[in-house]
Amino acid sequence: MDGLVDYYASIAEASGLGVLVYSRDWAHFTPAQAEQLAEIPNIVAWKDGSADIRRYQMIRERLGDKLHWVVGLETIWFRLTTELEFVPTLLVFQLLLRNCPSNFMI
Numbered sequence: 001m002d003g004l005v006d007y008y009a010s011i012a013e014a015s016g017l018g019v020l021v022y023s024r025d026w027a028h029f030t031p032a033q034a035e036q037l038a039e040i041p042n043i044v045a046w047k048d049g050s051a052d053i054r055r056y057q058m059i060r061e062r063l064g065d066k067l068h069w070v071v072g073l074e075t076i077w078f079r080l081t082t083e084l085e086f087v088p089t090l091l092v093f094q095l096l097l098r099n100c101p102s103n104f105m106i
Contacts, residue, residue: 002033004027004029004033005029005033005036005037008021008037008043009036009037009040012037012040012042012043013040015042016042017042018042018043018044018045019040019042019043019044019045020044020045020046020047020068020070021034021037021043021045021046021047022047022049023046023047023048023049023050023055023056023059024049024050025049025050027050028050028052028055029055029059031055031058031059031061031062031063034046034059034062034063035062035063038063038066038067043067044067044068045067045068045069045070046059046063046067046068046069046070047070047071048069048070048071056071
């Protein structure tokens with residue numbers, strides 16, 4: 001395991017609580033690293049806050065239902081407005097809120 005995986009593994013192993021891994025600007029996990037973490041019994045959820053939709057999709061495809069998945073609306077909004085240069089209309093925003101509520105497990 002590498003340092004990032006070791007870090008989260010040590011937190012999970014020291015705690016009796018369920019752990020949510022928060023993939024953020026400074027914590028970019030590969031699908032293989034995410035799979036290593038998912039094998040630790042009390043790592044129970046994954047939240048993506050990196051705005052890297054492709055990486056998030058690869059991790060979800062590899063892990064399936066091993067974890068609960070949490071995604072923030074800001075991740076999707078960032079991708080739409082910056083990478084795709086899309087200016088969402090009010091209708092698109094309403095659909096996003098309805099279908100991907102911020103910080104709710106999916």
